[in-house]
Amino acid sequence: MQKHRQVSKELRTEIATGRYGVAGRLPSEAQLVERFGVSRPTIGRALQDLQNEGLVERRAGSGSFVRPQAKSNETHILGLLVPGRGSTEVLDLICGEIGAMARLRNYGLLWGRSAHPLQDRTLDAQLAEEACQQFIEREVRGVFFAPFEHLENCEQVNRRLLDSLQQSGIPVVLLDRDITRFPLRSSHDLIALDNVQAGFLAADHLIRLGCREVRLLAEPGAASSVDARAAGIREALLLRGIPLPRELRIAGDPTDSQFIRKSVCGRGIDAMICANDYTAARLLKTLGQVGISVPQDIRLIGFDDARYATLVAVSLTTIHQPSRDIATVAFRALEARIRDASLPTCTMLLDPTLVVRDSCGAYANPAQESKSRTPRRK
Secondary structure (H helix, E strand, O other): OOHHHHHHHHHHHHHHOOOOOOOOEOOOHHHHHHHHOOOHHHHHHHHHHHHHOOOEEEEOOOEEEEOOOOOOOOOEEEEEEOOOOOOOHHHHHHHHHHHHHHHHOOEEEEEOOEOOOOOOOOOOHHHHHHHHHHHHHOOOOEEEEOOOOOOOOHHHHHHHHHHHHHHOOOOEEEEOOOOOOOOOOOOOEEEEEOHHHHHHHHHHHHHHOOOOOEEEEEOOOOOHHHHHHHHHHHHHHHHOOOOOOOOOEEEOOOOOHHHHHHHOHHHOOOEEEEOOHHHHHHHHHHHHHOOOOOOOOOEEEEEEOOHHHHOOOOOOEEEEOOHHHHHHHHHHHHHHHHHOOOOOOOEEEEOOEEEOOHHHOOOOOHHHHHHOOOOOOO
Protein backbone atom coordinates (compact mmCIF):
# COMPACT_ATOMS: atom_id res chain seq x y z
CA MET A 1 0.00 0.00 0.00
CA GLN A 2 1.26 3.49 -0.88
CA LYS A 3 2.39 5.56 2.11
CA HIS A 4 -0.21 8.29 1.73
CA ARG A 5 -2.97 5.66 1.65
CA GLN A 6 -1.62 4.11 4.86
CA VAL A 7 -1.74 7.53 6.54
CA SER A 8 -5.24 8.34 5.30
CA LYS A 9 -6.50 4.91 6.36
CA GLU A 10 -5.22 5.41 9.91
CA LEU A 11 -6.69 8.91 10.15
CA ARG A 12 -9.97 7.73 8.65
CA THR A 13 -10.28 5.11 11.38
CA GLU A 14 -9.54 7.67 14.10
CA ILE A 15 -12.15 10.04 12.68
CA ALA A 16 -14.72 7.24 12.58
CA THR A 17 -14.10 6.32 16.21
CA GLY A 18 -14.49 9.94 17.32
CA ARG A 19 -10.92 10.49 18.45
CA TYR A 20 -10.99 14.12 17.29
CA GLY A 21 -14.58 14.81 18.30
CA VAL A 22 -17.15 16.73 16.29
CA ALA A 23 -15.45 19.39 14.14
CA GLY A 24 -12.23 18.64 16.02
CA ARG A 25 -8.82 19.72 14.80
CA LEU A 26 -6.45 17.09 13.47
CA PRO A 27 -2.76 17.19 14.38
CA SER A 28 -0.68 19.63 12.33
CA GLU A 29 1.11 18.45 9.21
CA ALA A 30 4.43 18.71 11.07
CA GLN A 31 3.09 16.51 13.86
CA LEU A 32 1.79 13.95 11.35
CA VAL A 33 5.15 13.93 9.56
CA GLU A 34 6.86 13.08 12.85
CA ARG A 35 4.24 10.51 13.83
CA PHE A 36 4.22 8.54 10.58
CA GLY A 37 7.83 9.11 9.56
CA VAL A 38 6.94 10.28 6.03
CA SER A 39 7.47 13.44 3.99
CA ARG A 40 5.26 16.52 4.15
CA PRO A 41 3.95 16.02 0.57
CA THR A 42 2.85 12.49 1.58
CA ILE A 43 0.88 13.93 4.52
CA GLY A 44 -0.59 16.60 2.27
CA ARG A 45 -1.76 13.98 -0.21
CA ALA A 46 -3.32 11.87 2.59
CA LEU A 47 -5.22 14.88 3.92
CA GLN A 48 -6.34 15.74 0.39
CA ASP A 49 -7.78 12.22 0.04
CA LEU A 50 -9.76 12.69 3.27
CA GLN A 51 -10.96 16.11 2.05
CA ASN A 52 -12.12 14.58 -1.23
CA GLU A 53 -14.07 11.99 0.74
CA GLY A 54 -15.82 14.75 2.68
CA LEU A 55 -14.27 13.73 6.00
CA VAL A 56 -12.12 16.80 6.68
CA GLU A 57 -11.92 20.41 5.65
CA ARG A 58 -8.61 22.21 5.34
CA ARG A 59 -8.54 25.83 6.44
CA ALA A 60 -5.64 28.01 5.32
CA GLY A 61 -3.58 29.10 8.28
CA SER A 62 -5.66 27.05 10.74
CA GLY A 63 -5.15 23.40 9.84
CA SER A 64 -7.37 20.43 9.04
CA PHE A 65 -10.66 19.80 10.84
CA VAL A 66 -13.18 16.98 10.95
CA ARG A 67 -16.26 17.98 9.02
CA PRO A 68 -19.44 17.99 11.16
CA GLN A 69 -21.40 14.76 10.66
CA ALA A 70 -18.45 13.34 8.73
CA LYS A 71 -18.72 9.59 8.53
CA SER A 72 -16.47 7.19 6.66
CA ASN A 73 -18.24 5.00 4.15
CA GLU A 74 -15.47 2.44 4.51
CA THR A 75 -14.95 2.21 8.27
CA HIS A 76 -17.29 0.50 10.72
CA ILE A 77 -16.69 0.74 14.45
CA LEU A 78 -16.36 -2.04 17.01
CA GLY A 79 -16.25 -1.66 20.78
CA LEU A 80 -13.99 -3.21 23.42
CA LEU A 81 -15.41 -3.38 26.93
CA VAL A 82 -12.68 -5.02 29.03
CA PRO A 83 -12.70 -3.56 32.57
CA GLY A 84 -9.60 -5.45 33.77
CA ARG A 85 -7.39 -4.81 30.76
CA GLY A 86 -4.95 -2.68 32.72
CA SER A 87 -4.44 -5.25 35.48
CA THR A 88 -4.68 -8.55 33.60
CA GLU A 89 -1.90 -9.25 31.15
CA VAL A 90 -3.80 -11.93 29.24
CA LEU A 91 -6.75 -9.63 28.57
CA ASP A 92 -4.38 -6.89 27.46
CA LEU A 93 -2.72 -9.28 25.00
CA ILE A 94 -6.09 -10.43 23.65
CA CYS A 95 -7.19 -6.81 23.18
CA GLY A 96 -3.96 -5.97 21.41
CA GLU A 97 -4.52 -8.78 18.93
CA ILE A 98 -8.12 -7.66 18.39
CA GLY A 99 -6.85 -4.14 17.74
CA ALA A 100 -4.40 -5.42 15.12
CA MET A 101 -7.12 -7.44 13.40
CA ALA A 102 -9.47 -4.43 13.42
CA ARG A 103 -6.86 -2.34 11.61
CA LEU A 104 -6.27 -5.06 9.01
CA ARG A 105 -10.02 -5.34 8.34
CA ASN A 106 -10.54 -1.57 8.24
CA TYR A 107 -12.63 -1.38 11.42
CA GLY A 108 -12.43 1.48 13.86
CA LEU A 109 -12.12 0.40 17.49
CA LEU A 110 -13.30 2.10 20.66
CA TRP A 111 -11.20 1.03 23.66
CA GLY A 112 -13.87 1.65 26.27
CA ARG A 113 -14.79 5.32 25.95
CA SER A 114 -11.74 6.24 23.88
CA ALA A 115 -10.26 5.59 20.47
CA HIS A 116 -6.83 5.44 22.11
CA PRO A 117 -5.66 2.04 23.43
CA LEU A 118 -3.72 3.55 26.35
CA GLN A 119 -6.85 5.06 27.88
CA ASP A 120 -9.65 3.34 29.83
CA ARG A 121 -7.39 0.42 30.73
CA THR A 122 -9.32 0.01 33.98
CA LEU A 123 -13.06 0.66 34.26
CA ASP A 124 -15.44 0.63 37.20
CA ALA A 125 -19.16 -0.07 36.77
CA GLN A 126 -20.06 3.57 36.16
CA LEU A 127 -17.36 4.10 33.53
CA ALA A 128 -18.38 0.85 31.83
CA GLU A 129 -21.96 2.11 31.60
CA GLU A 130 -20.68 5.36 30.08
CA ALA A 131 -18.70 3.32 27.53
CA CYS A 132 -21.84 1.32 26.65
CA GLN A 133 -23.75 4.55 26.13
CA GLN A 134 -21.05 5.78 23.75
CA PHE A 135 -21.19 2.47 21.87
CA ILE A 136 -24.93 2.95 21.43
CA GLU A 137 -24.68 6.60 20.40
CA ARG A 138 -21.94 5.88 17.87
CA GLU A 139 -23.81 2.86 16.52
CA VAL A 140 -20.93 0.42 16.83
CA ARG A 141 -21.40 -2.75 14.84
CA GLY A 142 -20.47 -5.11 17.69
CA VAL A 143 -18.77 -5.33 21.09
CA PHE A 144 -16.18 -7.59 22.69
CA PHE A 145 -16.90 -7.84 26.43
CA ALA A 146 -14.88 -9.45 29.22
CA PRO A 147 -17.31 -9.42 32.18
CA PHE A 148 -16.47 -7.91 35.54
CA GLU A 149 -15.15 -10.07 38.37
CA HIS A 150 -14.20 -9.23 42.01
CA LEU A 151 -17.02 -6.69 42.06
CA GLU A 152 -19.99 -6.36 44.41
CA ASN A 153 -23.22 -7.32 42.59
CA CYS A 154 -21.00 -8.48 39.75
CA GLU A 155 -23.60 -10.53 37.87
CA GLN A 156 -26.22 -7.76 38.05
CA VAL A 157 -23.74 -5.20 36.69
CA ASN A 158 -22.71 -7.49 33.83
CA ARG A 159 -26.35 -8.23 32.95
CA ARG A 160 -27.25 -4.56 32.98
CA LEU A 161 -24.42 -3.76 30.54
CA LEU A 162 -25.37 -6.62 28.23
CA ASP A 163 -29.06 -5.75 28.33
CA SER A 164 -28.39 -2.15 27.28
CA LEU A 165 -26.36 -3.32 24.27
CA GLN A 166 -28.83 -6.05 23.36
CA GLN A 167 -31.80 -3.66 23.48
CA SER A 168 -29.93 -1.42 21.02
CA GLY A 169 -29.40 -4.33 18.64
CA ILE A 170 -25.62 -4.47 19.17
CA PRO A 171 -24.20 -8.02 19.06
CA VAL A 172 -21.77 -9.02 21.82
CA VAL A 173 -19.06 -11.68 22.03
CA LEU A 174 -17.88 -12.57 25.54
CA LEU A 175 -14.15 -12.96 26.11
CA ASP A 176 -12.57 -15.33 28.65
CA ARG A 177 -15.65 -15.84 30.87
CA ASP A 178 -19.44 -15.90 31.00
CA ILE A 179 -21.62 -13.68 33.18
CA THR A 180 -23.31 -16.70 34.82
CA ARG A 181 -21.86 -19.12 37.34
CA PHE A 182 -20.44 -22.35 35.94
CA PRO A 183 -21.89 -24.59 34.51
CA LEU A 184 -24.75 -22.26 33.46
CA ARG A 185 -24.47 -20.39 30.14
CA SER A 186 -25.89 -17.10 29.01
CA SER A 187 -27.38 -16.44 25.58
CA HIS A 188 -24.24 -14.71 24.27
CA ASP A 189 -21.37 -16.11 22.23
CA LEU A 190 -18.36 -17.04 24.38
CA ILE A 191 -14.72 -17.48 23.34
CA ALA A 192 -12.44 -18.74 26.09
CA LEU A 193 -9.88 -21.25 27.27
CA ASP A 194 -11.29 -24.70 28.03
CA ASN A 195 -11.01 -24.17 31.77
CA VAL A 196 -12.34 -27.59 32.75
CA GLN A 197 -9.65 -29.25 30.66
CA ALA A 198 -7.08 -26.78 32.00
CA GLY A 199 -7.93 -27.59 35.62
CA PHE A 200 -7.76 -31.30 34.84
CA LEU A 201 -4.40 -30.90 33.10
CA ALA A 202 -2.85 -29.01 36.02
CA ALA A 203 -4.19 -31.40 38.69
CA ASP A 204 -3.30 -34.54 36.77
CA HIS A 205 0.26 -33.31 36.36
CA LEU A 206 0.56 -32.79 40.12
CA ILE A 207 -0.97 -36.19 40.87
CA ARG A 208 1.55 -37.86 38.58
CA LEU A 209 4.27 -36.16 40.61
CA GLY A 210 2.93 -37.84 43.74
CA CYS A 211 0.63 -35.17 45.17
CA ARG A 212 -2.56 -36.26 46.92
CA GLU A 213 -3.74 -33.12 48.73
CA VAL A 214 -4.38 -30.70 45.86
CA ARG A 215 -6.29 -27.43 46.35
CA LEU A 216 -7.34 -24.42 44.27
CA LEU A 217 -6.65 -20.92 45.60
CA ALA A 218 -8.63 -17.93 44.32
CA GLU A 219 -9.53 -14.54 45.67
CA PRO A 220 -13.19 -13.94 46.64
CA GLY A 221 -15.47 -12.96 43.76
CA ALA A 222 -13.41 -14.70 41.05
CA ALA A 223 -14.98 -15.27 37.64
CA SER A 224 -16.96 -18.34 36.59
CA SER A 225 -13.86 -19.57 34.74
CA VAL A 226 -12.35 -20.41 38.13
CA ASP A 227 -15.41 -22.58 38.92
CA ALA A 228 -14.75 -24.48 35.69
CA ARG A 229 -11.11 -25.04 36.69
CA ALA A 230 -12.27 -26.42 40.03
CA ALA A 231 -14.50 -28.87 38.15
CA GLY A 232 -11.52 -30.04 36.11
CA ILE A 233 -9.41 -30.54 39.24
CA ARG A 234 -12.24 -32.54 40.80
CA GLU A 235 -12.42 -34.80 37.73
CA ALA A 236 -8.68 -35.46 37.86
CA LEU A 237 -8.84 -36.48 41.51
CA LEU A 238 -11.80 -38.79 40.90
CA LEU A 239 -10.16 -40.39 37.87
CA ARG A 240 -7.03 -41.18 39.90
CA GLY A 241 -9.07 -42.59 42.79
CA ILE A 242 -8.10 -39.82 45.22
CA PRO A 243 -10.81 -38.90 47.79
CA LEU A 244 -12.22 -35.42 47.28
CA PRO A 245 -11.35 -32.99 50.07
CA ARG A 246 -14.15 -31.37 52.01
CA GLU A 247 -12.96 -27.99 50.74
CA LEU A 248 -11.31 -28.18 47.31
CA ARG A 249 -11.41 -24.46 46.63
CA ILE A 250 -9.90 -22.02 49.11
CA ALA A 251 -10.90 -18.35 48.88
CA GLY A 252 -8.69 -15.69 50.40
CA ASP A 253 -5.88 -13.17 50.08
CA PRO A 254 -2.57 -14.80 49.07
CA THR A 255 -0.64 -11.98 50.74
CA ASP A 256 -2.24 -12.55 54.15
CA SER A 257 0.35 -14.60 56.03
CA GLN A 258 -2.08 -15.45 58.84
CA PHE A 259 -4.62 -16.75 56.35
CA ILE A 260 -1.94 -18.77 54.52
CA ARG A 261 -0.66 -20.31 57.77
CA LYS A 262 -4.19 -21.37 58.73
CA SER A 263 -5.59 -22.42 55.36
CA VAL A 264 -2.52 -23.89 53.64
CA CYS A 265 0.36 -24.63 55.97
CA GLY A 266 -1.59 -26.35 58.70
CA ARG A 267 -3.69 -28.70 56.58
CA GLY A 268 -1.21 -31.08 55.00
CA ILE A 269 -1.70 -29.63 51.52
CA ASP A 270 1.09 -30.72 49.18
CA ALA A 271 0.06 -28.87 46.00
CA MET A 272 -1.73 -25.63 45.20
CA ILE A 273 -3.23 -24.55 41.89
CA CYS A 274 -3.82 -20.80 41.75
CA ALA A 275 -6.51 -18.98 39.78
CA ASN A 276 -3.86 -16.99 37.93
CA ASP A 277 -0.13 -16.28 37.89
CA TYR A 278 -0.60 -13.07 39.87
CA THR A 279 -2.14 -15.02 42.73
CA ALA A 280 0.57 -17.69 42.43
CA ALA A 281 3.39 -15.12 42.52
CA ARG A 282 1.99 -13.47 45.64
CA LEU A 283 1.40 -16.84 47.30
CA LEU A 284 4.99 -17.84 46.52
CA LYS A 285 6.25 -14.74 48.33
CA THR A 286 4.01 -15.31 51.35
CA LEU A 287 4.97 -18.96 51.63
CA GLY A 288 8.61 -17.93 51.75
CA GLN A 289 7.83 -15.45 54.52
CA VAL A 290 6.25 -18.19 56.68
CA GLY A 291 9.06 -20.67 56.05
CA ILE A 292 7.47 -22.89 53.40
CA SER A 293 9.66 -23.79 50.40
CA VAL A 294 8.40 -24.22 46.83
CA PRO A 295 8.54 -26.89 45.48
CA GLN A 296 10.20 -28.82 48.32
CA ASP A 297 7.32 -28.36 50.79
CA ILE A 298 4.46 -27.50 48.47
CA ARG A 299 4.16 -27.61 44.69
CA LEU A 300 2.62 -24.68 42.86
CA ILE A 301 0.90 -24.11 39.51
CA GLY A 302 -0.49 -20.85 38.14
CA PHE A 303 -2.69 -19.87 35.20
CA ASP A 304 -2.15 -17.56 32.20
CA ASP A 305 1.63 -17.84 31.52
CA ALA A 306 2.17 -14.15 32.23
CA ARG A 307 5.51 -12.58 31.34
CA TYR A 308 6.59 -12.37 34.99
CA ALA A 309 5.99 -16.11 35.53
CA THR A 310 9.67 -16.65 34.74
CA LEU A 311 10.89 -13.67 36.78
CA VAL A 312 9.74 -14.66 40.27
CA ALA A 313 12.04 -16.38 42.78
CA VAL A 314 10.88 -19.84 41.63
CA SER A 315 9.71 -19.83 38.00
CA LEU A 316 6.04 -20.74 37.76
CA THR A 317 4.65 -23.85 36.17
CA THR A 318 1.47 -22.54 34.57
CA ILE A 319 -1.34 -23.03 32.07
CA HIS A 320 -0.70 -21.06 28.90
CA GLN A 321 -3.57 -18.92 27.60
CA PRO A 322 -3.61 -18.85 23.75
CA SER A 323 -4.24 -15.09 23.55
CA ARG A 324 -3.78 -14.73 19.79
CA ASP A 325 -6.05 -17.66 19.03
CA ILE A 326 -8.74 -16.38 21.41
CA ALA A 327 -8.62 -12.98 19.68
CA THR A 328 -8.77 -14.51 16.20
CA VAL A 329 -11.70 -16.79 16.98
CA ALA A 330 -13.54 -14.01 18.83
CA PHE A 331 -13.13 -11.60 15.91
CA ARG A 332 -14.48 -14.16 13.45
CA ALA A 333 -17.37 -14.95 15.79
CA LEU A 334 -18.34 -11.27 16.05
CA GLU A 335 -18.15 -10.80 12.27
CA ALA A 336 -20.39 -13.85 11.82
CA ARG A 337 -22.84 -12.48 14.40
CA ILE A 338 -22.90 -9.09 12.65
CA ARG A 339 -23.68 -10.77 9.32
CA ASP A 340 -26.42 -12.99 10.76
CA ALA A 341 -27.94 -12.19 14.16
CA SER A 342 -30.12 -15.32 13.97
CA LEU A 343 -27.20 -17.74 14.35
CA PRO A 344 -27.46 -20.05 17.39
CA THR A 345 -25.42 -19.13 20.46
CA CYS A 346 -21.83 -20.23 20.00
CA THR A 347 -19.32 -21.42 22.63
CA MET A 348 -15.74 -21.99 21.47
CA LEU A 349 -13.28 -23.33 24.03
CA LEU A 350 -9.60 -23.46 23.12
CA ASP A 351 -7.20 -26.15 24.27
CA PRO A 352 -4.86 -25.30 27.16
CA THR A 353 -1.14 -26.03 27.29
CA LEU A 354 0.80 -26.86 30.46
CA VAL A 355 4.13 -25.01 30.69
CA VAL A 356 6.38 -26.89 33.13
CA ARG A 357 8.88 -24.86 35.14
CA ASP A 358 10.41 -25.09 38.61
CA SER A 359 7.45 -24.45 40.94
CA CYS A 360 5.82 -27.85 40.38
CA GLY A 361 8.99 -29.73 41.32
CA ALA A 362 9.14 -31.79 38.13
CA TYR A 363 12.82 -30.88 37.70
CA ALA A 364 13.77 -31.06 41.38
CA ASN A 365 16.48 -33.34 42.71
CA PRO A 366 14.73 -36.55 43.88
CA ALA A 367 17.02 -36.77 46.94
CA GLN A 368 16.05 -33.26 47.98
CA GLU A 369 12.39 -33.97 47.29
CA SER A 370 12.38 -37.01 49.51
CA LYS A 371 13.37 -34.90 52.51
CA SER A 372 10.05 -33.12 52.69
CA ARG A 373 6.86 -33.89 50.80
CA THR A 374 4.47 -32.56 53.46
CA PRO A 375 4.33 -28.81 54.27
CA ARG A 376 5.74 -27.91 57.66
CA ARG A 377 3.13 -26.88 60.19
CA LYS A 378 3.42 -23.39 61.59
